Amino acid sequence: MSSMSSKSRKTPPGWHVIGKHGVFPKANHDETARFNFLTNLNMHVAQEVMPGVQSAYEKRARPRFESDKGRPPATRQEVRRLMEADPYYQTWSSLRRNIMEMRQQNGRSLAYRQWDQLNQKAADLNSGSTQLQLDPALPLPRYVSAVDIHCMPGCYYTEYCEDDVSVAANYDSGIFVTTAGMLGKYSDGGGQAIVAWLHEQAKQGFKPKRILDMGCTVGHNIVPIAQAFPETEIVAVDVAAPVLRYAHARAKSLGVENITFRQANAESLDYADGSFDLVITCMFLHELSSTALPNVINETHRLTRAGGRVLHIEQPQFTDDMPLFEQFMRDWDSRNNNEPFWGTMHDIDVFALMENAGFARSKLSSIGLTAVVDESLFPSAGDTDDAAEDYGRKPAWHVYVAEK
Ligand SMILES: C[S@@+](CC[C@H](N)C(=O)[O-])C[C@H]1O[C@@H](n2cnc3c(N)ncnc32)[C@H](O)[C@@H]1O
Incomplete structure (x- = not known):
């Protein structure tokens, strides 16, 4: 994986720089602080904690595998099975997973707190337009409905009420945590x-x-x-x-x-x-x-x-x-x-x-x-x-x- 001296590391901008638009949810102080904390935690885990996973593999897991089997691991799946038992890897992996879950929690509570207003704003902007063409009879592919992709509760498609946009507001507001803004102001x-x-x-x-x-x-x-x-x-x-x-x-x-x-x-x-x-x-x-x-x-x-x-x-x-x-x-x-x-x-x-x-x-x-x-x-x-x-x-x- 890449290496970079800590001297040259930069910190991400604050979440508040995200480009706003007519249906972007409004965040209060605590919600903004949570997104900023999670963004920086994500960076910290990637930059400071993750390198230790490689050391754990090279110094501990692989030598043990080689002495047991008389050969090095042959596939990425074999490396995975080996590392899943390693406590350092477990720690790093749990942190990463938890950051994603916390991102979803924060994005959802932000969207739910202003649910009616967001749905209404979207409905007003969408009203009477021929450029939004929905088909309620369209079957959802099984691979889309079977799993909440990247731990997003309700995935992209769940509607909790008429005209619902809450899953989208969660996605739009939280993606910054994962990308640290590296996709730009409008994630574009x-x-x-x-x-x-x-x-x-x-x-x-x-x-x-x-x-x-x-x-x-x-x-x-x-x-x-x-x-x-x-x-x-x-x-x-x-x-x-x-x-x-x-x-x-x-x-x-x-x-x-x-x-x-x-x-x-x-x-x-x-x-x-x-x-x-x-x-x-x-x-x-x-x-x-x-x-x-x-x-x-x-x-x-x-x-x-x-x-x-x-x-x-x-x-x-x-x-x-x-x-x-x-x-x-x-x-x-x-x-x-x-x-x-x-x-x-x-x-x-x-x-x-x-x-x-x-x-x-x-x-x-x-x-x-x-x-x-x-x-x-x-x-x-x-x-x-x-x-x-x-x-x-x-x-x-x-x-x-x-x-x-
Ligand atoms: C990772 S997102 C794509 C991100 C998006 N292209 C962007 O630029 O931000 C995947 C999207 O594909 C949609 N999707 C999955 N299967 C599809 C299909 N067979 N036809 C149309 N859309 C599909 C999902 O609902 C979801 O919104």
Whole structure:
């Protein structure tokens, strides 16, 4: 994992710098203090506690394994089974899990305290709009309803009352704790990076007129694209109604007029073949089941016009050439953060799926994109790193690009 001297470490900005909008929940002093405490605890655990996990592995767990078995561990799963019995690892892992649970507690109580007002604000902003298209009859995929992804109670989809947006308000307010603001004021560093990529593409003549975003959640990453290209027609789909209500209200309050938010399953959409110039996904693929993933990739191929592009931004891969210990650490979320497809997705050859869907191998490429954030609020150390545990290093993602 990355190392950085304590001298060069920076602390995250306060939670209050988050970009506000028409449905953003209001926080009082104690709620703000809790988010700030959790953000800094998260950083502390990543920077100061986590290095000890590697020492525990190298000095204690692996030598014991080698003396018992006469060989080193051969897979990340073997490292995991070994480390799950180690008290230092247990401590670090419990702290990390607890921070996530406390983030959810704080975000939920914040949203619930002003539940009626938030739902009303969203309903007012959404009222009469043709750009919010919900489908209450849409079946929720089993892999979405089976688990509260990253420990979010109610996941993305639960509605506790009519017009409910509470799960979305929790997600939007709490994500800062996990990212320490490294995704920017509006948690849109990925979308801003796509905007920069699109400006580069435009120089080569690729200027999409219709864009599809699959699995948009609250619209963090599609809104900056809509703002940068107001003439472009954008469709953003998600299976979950509460996040779409919130996304539409949020976008409207930020002055965005060119996104239609639609409740639909990206595995099978009712648009005609070749309807879009560009199809994007942002941190979406790793939350799909191994059945849904190829279906979604097939839909991206079908829906992209000839000459169009597909772009998937994903979490950095762990790859076979990495030390097993690093692969094991990067797979932590699979078993401890309710991300059941995280490890599975990382084991899948996404390019092979894209080729099966019909893309020519010669038209597939992999690029690195780095979060584009407001440097005055979120100073970066300048360089990027896949692991990005050290605050001050911008998240760098793995990006799959296809040309049809
Ligand atoms: C990790 S979030 C994506 C984050 C979002 N793209 C962003 O940029 O902030 C995953 C989202 O995908 C949605 N989702 C999962 N399966 C889906 C499917 N088959 N079709 C459409 N949306 C889906 C979930 O409801 C959730 O909102």
